[in-house]
Amino acid sequence: MKGPPTAMLTTARAGAAALATAALLVGTAAPALADTPSASPSPVTAPAAVYGKGDPTYDGVWRQSLALTALSASGVVPADEAVNWLTGQQCADGGWPSFRADTSAAAATTGACDPKAEDTNATAMAVQALSKLDGHQNSVSRGVEWLKKVQNADGSWAYNPGNPGDANSTGLAVSALLTVGADPATVAKDGKSAYDGLALFQLGCAAPVGQRGAFAYQPAPDGSLAPNGLASAQAALAAAGGKLPVTNTNRVDAAPKPLDCSAATSGPVPRAASAEAVSAHLAEQLAANGQHLMLTTPGAAPTPDYTATAWATLSLIQAGHPKEAASAADWLAGNGYAWAAKGASGTDASAAATLVLTAQAAKLDPLNFGGSNILQLLIDAGPAPKSVPAAASAAASEYPKGTKAPGSSITEADDNGGFSPFWLIGVGLLIGIGGGLLLSLQRKRGTHTPGGAAKPAAKTENGTGKGDEQK
Structure with a gap:
């Protein structure tokens, strides 16, 4: 979700937040926030193998996948039980639900794995996580085949199969395809490729100048598109040919190119211009809001959108624009600790993992991200890992369980550029x-x-x- 402003749901659950927000912003009928909840009593206690202590009903697989991706990218070898929990959530047909309490063989073919309740966001993230871990190629392959099977006829993906597609789900599915080396241009339904599906949600030359290049979550009933921060940030990673973790070192010295509308057209944004167009939009929005994106919901004052800001940072780096991403990464370093560490149930594992991935992509130190050891914060949120790198081990011994180095970045949510008061x-x-x-x-x-x-x-x-x- 999108951080503190949507704390009534699990923080940083990007896919579910997009659905709820989009329903408010564009007035479309959104699918359920996740699959049908398990038969277990609610709230569900998180299993010991899961990162984070909050109810996993709507985000268990999502946050576990993000955590394992961030940890493996940091050289941490996670506990077997953490990985086994994720693989055990996979259904017999290859897809993953958001969470299922009953993982018995019998339950895998019953209502606990109703195909209509399986979750493309969870599946796409699980594919990306397990592809980084040895010995899980079968699970990864089955997950990719399931994603191909549930692709919509227009080339897009919905959160739950059988519903209209959306930009976030389509972007995540494209990233999962890229993870296994599949070309999204060749993954198609009824002649419409994954990239064709993604293009359905991008605002082109018919939109006002300040909105061109952005992505909408879904079209409004009249077919119009309204820019959405999280949709733009997540779809941008796919448009730039990216996946998690972001490791791109290519650099474009010039600023992102806005969409060229000199020959005005009402058609979709060309594939070749898609990443630059959304990058230009994101860079403009970050600069206009103090180097972070904003969450706006009807009846509430705009608030910083931590999740969208992190994904925008990752996407800009993937697109070759680390300069435009640097200030946003600094803002997250200065203001993101409370988002990750102070959720209703303690550490929000998906938020912490997202910050680790952002720090890595921005060439910042996750052991000292704005003064906070966010890697240790994530490690402490789950079962003890099998091993950690020497640097992380030294940091853990110096700051056990507290996860904060002197000069921690617990600051007011302002535009301090990531610099801690202690630094000053x-x-x-x-x-x-x-x-x-x-x-x-x-x-x-x-x-x-x-x-x-x-x-x-x-x-x-x-x-x-x-x-x-x-x-």
């Missing part, structure tokens, strides 16, 4: 010390005025320790 204090102290050393050196050198008296050092902003904190 440290700079001030260093500047003060430097000024003192300069004065001492001048005295030792015997700097004199023509009259022979010692010449006092010139007072500067740096010398007072106040001049450069905000530069």
Whole structure:
């Protein structure tokens, strides 16, 4: 979801949040938030093998997949029980539901795995997670085949099969295809490819200038498209040919190119221009809102959208625009800790995993992301891993369970660019010390005025320790 503003559901559950938000924003009838809940009493207690303690009914597979993806990308070897829990959630037909309490062989072919209740978002994320872990090719292949089977006739994917497609689900499915080396241009239904399905939701030259390149969640009943932050951020990763984890090192020195509408057309955005067009839109929105995207729901004041901001950062990096992503990554470093660590049930595993993936993609240190050890935060949210890298192990021993280094980024939700107050204090102290050393050196050198008296050092902003904190 989208973080604190939608805390009534599991935080950072991107797919489910998109459905709920889209229903409000564009007035379409959205499918259920997830598959049919299990027969277990609600709320469901998270199994010990699952990352995070919140009710897993609507996001168990999603957050487990994100966590395993982020951990494996960090060199952490997760516990067998964590991986086995994820593979055990897969249904006999290859798809994954959001969560099922009964994973017996009999239940896999009954209502607990109703094909209409299986979840394309969970399946796409599970495919990406398990493809990074040894020994799970069969599960991955079955998951990909299931995604191909439930593709809509227009090339798109719905959250639950049998419903109209949406940009988020289609983007995630495309990323899953890319994970296994499948070409989305050749994965088609009725002659419509996965990329054709994705193009259905992108605003083109017929839209107002400031909206061109954005993605809508779904068309409104009249067929019009309204920009959606999370839909744009998640679909952009697929448009740029990306998957998780984002490891792209290609760099485009120029800013993203807005959609060229010099020859005005009302047709879909061309595939070749799709990634640049949405990147330009995302970069513009980030800059306009203090380097983060905003969540706007009817009747409520706009609030920062942490999930959309993180996905926008990942997508811009994938598109070759790390410069445009850097400030958003800094904003998340300065403001994201509370989003990940202070959910209603403690650590939000999907939020923590998303921050780890963002830090990695932005070439920042997840052991010191704005002053917070977010990798350890994620590790502590689940079963003890089989092994961790030496650096992570050292950090864990220094900051056991607390996960926060001195100077933690628990700050007010402002635009501090990711710099912790402790960083500023440290700079001030260093500047003060430097000024003192300069004065001492001048005295030792015997700097004199023509009259022979010692010449006092010139007072500067740096010398007072106040001049450069905000530069």
